[in-house]
Amino acid sequence: MTTEKIAYRASILHSIADPKDVGLEKSYQYFEDGMIVVENGHIVDIGEAEQVQARHPSNIETVKFENKLLTSGFIDTHIHYPQTGMIASYGEQLLDWLENYTFPEELRFKNPVYAQKVASLFLDELASNGTTTALVFGTVHKESVYVFFEEAEKRKLRMIAGKVLMDRNAPEYLTDTPESGYLDSKELIERWHNRGRLLYAVTPRFAPTSTDAQLETVGRLLKEYPNVFMHTHLSENKKEIEWVMELFPDRDNYLDVYDHFGMLHERSVFAHGIHLSDCECQRLSESGSAISFCPTSNLFLGSGLLNLPKLEKFNINVGMGTDVGAGTSFSLLQTMSEAYKIMQLQQEKLHPLKSLFLATLGGARALRLEDKIGNLEVGKEADFVVLDLHATQLMRFRMNQAKNLEEKLFVLMSLGDDRTVSQTYIYGEKAYDINGQHSDQKIAV
Structure with missing residues (x-):
C-alpha cells in the first residue's frame, strides 16, 4: 500500500446510483479531464483535474493517462x-x-x-x-x-x-x-x-x-x-x-x-x-x-x-x-x-x-460492500481500472465516430475485452500493466 499521495489524471467515469432509482443522468459522474488522488489505499479526492490540483501541493506525484478512461474496479x-x-x-x-x-x-x-x-x-x-x-x-x-x-x-x-x-x-x-x-x-x-x-x-x-x-x-x-x-x-x-x-x-x-x-x-x-x-x-x-x-x-x-x-x-x-x-x-x-x-x-x-x-x-x-468499494467516491478503497479506448484498430476507428459518452461506453462494452485493460490498481497500487509490471508512466504535470 502506497502511503504517499499520488494523483491519477484521465477521463474519469463512475457510477453513483442505480439508473432505475434516479434516472440515467443522475446515476454517474464523468470528468472528461479528471483526477483522483489516492493516499493510504483510499480515494481522498476526485473531480475536474484543475480543481483537484488546486487543492493539493503543486509537486504532487501525478500519473497521466492519454486516451484512457479510468473507472472503479x-x-x-x-x-x-x-x-x-x-x-x-x-x-x-x-x-x-x-x-x-x-x-x-x-x-x-x-x-x-x-x-x-x-x-x-x-x-x-x-x-x-x-x-x-x-x-x-x-x-x-x-x-x-x-x-x-x-x-x-x-x-x-x-x-x-x-x-x-x-x-x-x-x-x-x-x-x-x-x-x-x-x-x-x-x-x-x-x-x-x-x-x-x-x-x-x-x-x-x-x-x-x-x-x-x-x-x-x-x-x-x-x-x-x-x-x-x-x-x-x-x-x-x-x-x-x-x-x-x-x-x-x-x-x-x-x-x-x-x-x-x-x-x-x-x-x-x-x-x-x-x-x-x-x-x-x-x-x-x-x-x-x-x-x-x-x-x-x-x-x-x-x-x-x-x-x-x-x-x-x-x-x-x-x-x-x-x-x-x-x-x-x-x-x-x-x-x-x-x-x-x-x-x-x-x-x-x-x-x-x-x-x-x-x-x-x-x-x-x-455484496453489501458499497461503503468500501464500487465507485470512486472519497473514502472508498482505491481499486480502479484504466481502460484503453484505442486498444484495437477497430475500437479506435469506432470511438472516433462516437457522438457522446454513452455511445463510447457502449462501444467499449461491445468491443472491449482484456486487451482494453491497460492498468489495474489494487488498494492504490498497480497490480497489472498490459505493458509489463515495471513500466514507468509517471510524469510531472
Missing part, C-alpha cells in the same frame, strides 16, 4: 476459481456438465500445490481483466480455500471465498459430511474472515448436493457468524428445479428449501435466479438477498434468459457474474456485452450506464 459476484482449467468445455447442459467436466477437475484441488498454481493464475486473470473483487467458489477441500486466501492476501485483494459443502449426489471423492463441512467451514471462518480485506462465504454448492442435515449446519454457521456471506446457486436450469422439488417435496419452491434452513439474509448471494416465481422474488427482496446475473454461462449452458426487469420490480439487488468456467470469459466487459444480448432477446434494453452500474456499484451493493 469491476466486481464479479459469482465465479469458480477451480474451474479455470475447464473453461470452454464442449457440449453439455448443467447437470451433465457438472458430472463430466466439473467434478473430475475439482478432484485435483485435493493437492494444495495444484490449487496454489491455479489460484495464482486465476488472480492474474482477474487483474488483467480489471476485476478487483470477486465472490469465489473453492472446492470441497478446505486446502483449496486456504491457498486461495493466501494468494489473495499477498495481493491485498478484497476477495470473498468459501469451501464447497457437498455431502450427496456427487462423486464420493468430492463429498464431505455435515460434521466435517461444519468444522472445516468454522476453521476457515475463524482464520480468514475479516483478515485484512478478505471475507468468508459459507458455500453449499446447491440444494441437490446437500442433505437436510448439511443445510441445517449452513443455517447454524450463519447464526454463529452473522456477518459472513452465504453463496450458492438457484434456479439456473429447469431440470435442476425439477430435481430439487423431487428431493425436497415438502418445500413450496426451490428458494423455500434454502429459506427453510435459515439461509436467506442480507449477505446471501444466489447465482443465476433465471426461473423464479413472483413469491420467490418477493422473499428474496424481503430478506435482502441478492442475485448474480451470469449471462455468458447462461447462454453457454443453454440455461435461459434472466428477467432483469422482474427482479428490479421487486427491488432485488443484482450484480454481474462471469461464472467461469461455465462462463466463457473472465472479462466483465464481455459479460456486459452478453447481458445486453440477453435483454434484446426479451425485447428489453440494457443501457450502457446500467451495465456499468451492475459491474461496479451494483455488485458492491449485492
